[in-house]
Amino acid sequence: MSNPIILELKNVTVYVNRHTAEEIKILNNVNLIVRKNDFITLLGSNGAGKSTLFNVIAGNLAIDEGQILIDGKDISHLSEEKRTKFISRVFQDPKLGTAPRMTVAENLLLATKRGERRGLHLRQLNQHMEDFKKITATMPNKLSERLKTPTGNLSGGQRQALSFLMATIKKPDILLLDEHTAALDPKTSAELMEATQKRVTEDHLTAMMITHHLTDAVKYGNRLIVMKDGQITQDLNANEKAQANIEELKIY
Amino acid sequence: MNLITSAIGQGLLWGLLGIGLFLTFRILDFPDMTVEGTFPLGAAVSVTAIAHGVNPLLATLLAFGAGMIAGLITGLLYTKGRIPILLAGILVMTACYSINLRIMGTSNVSLLGKQTLFSTKFLTSLPKFFDSVFLGMLIIIVVVALLALFLQTDLGQSFIATGDNEKMAKSLGINTDQMKNMGLMVSNGLIAVSGALIAQSDGYSDVNMGIGIIVIGLASIIIGEVVFGELTMNQRLIAVVCGSIIYRFVLLLVLKAGFGTNDLNLISSLVLALCLMLPTLRNKFQLNRIVERGTAIPSKERNENE
Numbered sequence: 001m002s003n004p005i006i007l008e009l010k011n012v013t014v015y016v017n018r019h020t021a022e023e024i025k026i027l028n029n030v031n032l033i034v035r036k037n038d039f040i041t042l043l044g045s046n047g048a049g050k051s052t053l054f055n056v057i058a059g060n061l062a063i064d065e066g067q068i069l070i071d072g073k074d075i076s077h078l079s080e081e082k083r084t085k086f087i088s089r090v091f092q093d094p095k096l097g098t099a100p101r102m103t104v105a106e107n108l109l110l111a112t113k114r115g116e117r118r119g120l121h122l123r124q125l126n127q128h129m130e131d132f133k134k135i136t137a138t139m140p141n142k143l144s145e146r147l148k149t150p151t152g153n154l155s156g157g158q159r160q161a162l163s164f165l166m167a168t169i170k171k172p173d174i175l176l177l178d179e180h181t182a183a184l185d186p187k188t189s190a191e192l193m194e195a196t197q198k199r200v201t202e203d204h205l206t207a208m209m210i211t212h213h214l215t216d217a218v219k220y221g222n223r224l225i226v227m228k229d230g231q232i233t234q235d236l237n238a239n240e241k242a243q244a245n246i247e248e249l250k251i252y
Numbered sequence: 253m254n255l256i257t258s259a260i261g262q263g264l265l266w267g268l269l270g271i272g273l274f275l276t277f278r279i280l281d282f283p284d285m286t287v288e289g290t291f292p293l294g295a296a297v298s299v300t301a302i303a304h305g306v307n308p309l310l311a312t313l314l315a316f317g318a319g320m321i322a323g324l325i326t327g328l329l330y331t332k333g334r335i336p337i338l339l340a341g342i343l344v345m346t347a348c349y350s351i352n353l354r355i356m357g358t359s360n361v362s363l364l365g366k367q368t369l370f371s372t373k374f375l376t377s378l379p380k381f382f383d384s385v386f387l388g389m390l391i392i393i394v395v396v397a398l399l400a401l402f403l404q405t406d407l408g409q410s411f412i413a414t415g416d417n418e419k420m421a422k423s424l425g426i427n428t429d430q431m432k433n434m435g436l437m438v439s440n441g442l443i444a445v446s447g448a449l450i451a452q453s454d455g456y457s458d459v460n461m462g463i464g465i466i467v468i469g470l471a472s473i474i475i476g477e478v479v480f481g482e483l484t485m486n487q488r489l490i491a492v493v494c495g496s497i498i499y500r501f502v503l504l505l506v507l508k509a510g511f512g513t514n515d516l517n518l519i520s521s522l523v524l525a526l527c528l529m530l531p532t533l534r535n536k537f538q539l540n541r542i543v544e545r546g547t548a549i550p551s552k553e554r555n556e557n558e
Contacts, residue, residue, distance in 0.1 A: 058423070084425030091419075099416035102409075110413050115425035118406040166424070 003036035005072075006206050007057065007174055012066035014052060014230075026052045028230040030066075034174065034208065039200050041217040042210045044227035050210045053227070054176050057208075059083040070173060085115030088172035090163045090180040097163025100152030104143065104162055107151055108132050111166035135165060138199070140191040157188035164192065168199055175200070177209040181216075193220065218244065257381040259504050263497030264388025265449045269465065270472030270492040271395060272442035277473060278488070280415040280435045285341030286326040287443045287469060289348025290319045292462035294444025295451035296352040299361050302452070308369045312448045319444025320437040322348060327433035345462075352459050359459040368452035384453055391449070392493055395442065400486045411435060412485070443469070464517040467524050472496035474527040499523070 014027040027049050034040065044050045055061035057068065059080035068076045070086050091097050098107050109128055129147065136144035139161040143154075151159055160180055167175055177196065181189040197220055200207050211217050217224055224241045226234035236244055269291065276284040294315035301311035322344055329340035353359065370376075375383040402408045413421040414431035421428050443465075451457040476488070476495025483491055506519050 060422075080422055081425050081427050084423060089423050091423075096417070096419050097423075099413045099420055101416050102412060106409065110409060110421075110424055110426075113406060113424075118410045118426065120402070120405045120407050122401075123404055123406055123409055 003038070005033055006036050006038075006070065007034040008032070008067075008069040008072075009057075010067040010069070012056060012063050012068065014056060014061065015064050018064065026230050027056060027063075030230070030232060032225075032232065034206060036206055037204055038206050038208075038223055039221035040208045040223040040225055041221040042208060042225050042227065043212075043214070043217050044210075048227040049230040050227055051178060052230070054089070054178055054208070054210065057174070058087055058089050058176060082115075086173040087176060088114060088167035088170075088174075089176040090160070090167045090178065092179040092182050094156040094159035094163070094183055097166065098151040098154075098159050101150055103148050103150055104136070104154070105129060105132050105147045107162060107166060108135070108169060111169050114166075114170045114172075135169065136162075139165060139195055141188070157184050157192065160184060160188075160192055161195065164196060164199075168203065168205065171203060171205065173206065175205050175207040177207060179210050179212065182212065196220075254381055255504055256501075257379075257385060259500040260497055261381050261384030261388055262453075263500040264392050264493065265384055265453055266446060266468065266500070267388065267392055267472065267493035267496035268395060268446035268449065269443050269469045270476070270496045271392075271399070271489060272439045272446065273466070273469035274473050274489065274492050275399075275435050275439040275442075277470065278415075279412055280432060282337045283341070283466070284323075284326065284436060284439065285338060285466060286322055286344045286348075286436070286440055287341075287466050288462045288464075289345035289352075290322045290440040290444045290462075291447035291450075291465045292352050292457070292459060293322055293348050293355075294319050294447030295457035295461055296355045296361075296459070297444070298448035299363055299451050299457035300355050300357075302363060302366050302368060303361060308367055308371075308452065312369060312445060312452075315444045315448035316441045319447075320441040322444070323436035323438070323440030324433060326440070327436040330436075331429035331432055348462075349459065356457060356459065360456060362456045363452065364455065368455075369449070370452055388449070391445075396486075396489045396493070399489060403485055464520060467517070467520045468499070471499050471520060471524045471527065474524060475499055475502075478527050478530055 009030055009032040012027055012030045013025055016024050016026055030049075030053065042050050042053070052061065056063055059075075059078060059082075063076060066076070067074055075083055075086075099110070102110070105125060105128070109123060109125055112128070132147055133144055136147065141155065141158045141161055143158050143161050146154060146158065151162060154162065160183070164180060180196075181192045184192065193216060199205070209221065218241060222238040222241075224234070224236040224244070225232055269287070273284070273287060276282060297318045298308075298311040298315040301314050302308055306314070326340050326344045329335045329343060330337045333340070335343070369387060370383050375387060378386060403412060410421065410426045411431050411434065413424070414426060414428045415435075418428050421431070447461070451461070472495040473492050474495070475498050476491035476493075479495065479498065480487070480491040502523060503516060503519070506516070507513070511519065
């Protein structure tokens with residue numbers, strides 16, 4: 001039995017310097033099916049096309065050929081802003097995920113309305129404080145004590161934890177994690193990975209995660225994809241992944 | 253005494269310019285040169301309308317609309333046309349010069365003998381110079397209250413987020429282009445109103461009255477920040493108005509010291525440059541404890557972290 005398909009990429013190709021002598025395909029005829037509750041880890045060397053794949057799914061990079069479907073709907077030409085209704089994302093750089101001059105609570109409040117119309121209603125921050133307290137308490141780094149702190153004053157680990165919460169506070173159809181623990185120290189990184197795993201399982205999220213940690217890639221998730229030169233070269237399911245040996249993967 | 257009252261009144265009327273510029277310069281975080289065109293545009297529109305017998309209040313509202321349109325054009329050039337904001341602002345500012353001449357028909361229009369916002373019975377019954385204090389205060393209170401309220405709405409928060417971290421705002425589904433256009437429109441609308449008020453207060457509109465305006469607006473913002481330090485968003489709006497008033501006092505002192513009105517643009521630039529360099533100078537001479545600056549990270553928070 002398999003879960004329904006959430007995301008589908010059909011023959012997606014992206015060129016740079018198209019129609020010139022230096023034409024390169026940074027994504028080359030990629031086909032991918034993501035099913036509900038998949039937690040896919042994505043491996044590949046720099047320039048393999050992992051981030052390009054995420055940019056294409058999230059909509060900040062237009063595709064030249066092919067189709068992207070979410071829940072069977074073609075979203076290939078939907079703007080990045082509109083796609084946020086379905087897709088949320090955590091970036092590698094802690095600075096990118098949060099608004100530095102706004103407080104933790106204000107950031108969370110913005111995220112509760114991801115992909116929605118924002119009108120002239122009063123924001124009602126205080127009514128949300130209870131919830132925010134609870135949800136931040138699930139993260140490491142004492143984030144729950146810093147709700148009224150501008151995020152610019154948080155540590156990198158706290159900011160990434162917050163970015164992750166912001167991406168999941170309103171349940172996305174697909175969660176894209178772009179090396180979201182890479183900028184953190186080993187301990188903080190491990191804590192955030194644990195929290196990620198917990199949240200993805202408990203909330204039955206569908207997620208894709210880029211990582212350069214081979215151990216993380218093998219340990220987490222139920223599927224492992226390896227990319228090279230803009231193509232998906234390996235797509236291992238949970239069983240195959242369990243048998244895959246780290247040494248073998250190193251050749252990617 | 254008269255001079256002080258006059259400075260406060262002028263400071264309030266000019267304060268609207270500071271608040272308008274605050275929306276783009278501080279919240280959206282880019283310098284909008286359009287103001288050099290929209291300030292005289294507001295003056296030109298309102299003065300010409302009043303000279304043609306339009307009710308002064310309506311004429312001031314017309315100025316607001318004209319400023320909004322100019323702001324929208326800058327916004328579209330920037331967001332849709334992908335022209336860098338500095339250049340987009342300069343383009344519209346330059347275009348406004350011709351538009352202003354077209355509107356006024358000549359480079360200078362006087363309001364001598366016409367009804368302005370300042371000629372209502374109540375205002376003329378006030379002691380000298382108190383009319384601009386009263387009218388300025390009234391308008392500032394209304395505008396600051398409305399803006400403060402707006403910034404607390406979902407839309408207002410999206411507006412702030414756009415300036416704070418555009419990439420994040422986009423990833424949360426905020427249409428950042430729309431936010432920038434909206435900010436530029438409201439900002440330039442308010443600045444045009446400021447121009448309209450100053451023209452009515454001075455009794456004339458001149459096509460060259462926009463030169464150096466952005467420096468005056470920035471000076472209000474920066475002086476407010478230097479003097480009052482770390483504040484909440486609502487307090488910052490008020491700090492801008494206070495900065496504008498303080499700036500008028502500085503000018504007063506400068507004039508008292510024997511400089512002429514022709515020197516004012518030079519003085520304005522000097523004052524602004526000095527205020528902008530203050531953080532660097534402070535670090536250099538370790539004046540940290542003596543001067544607190546508005547945009548710095550609050551030191552209280554930092555101590556908690558350590």
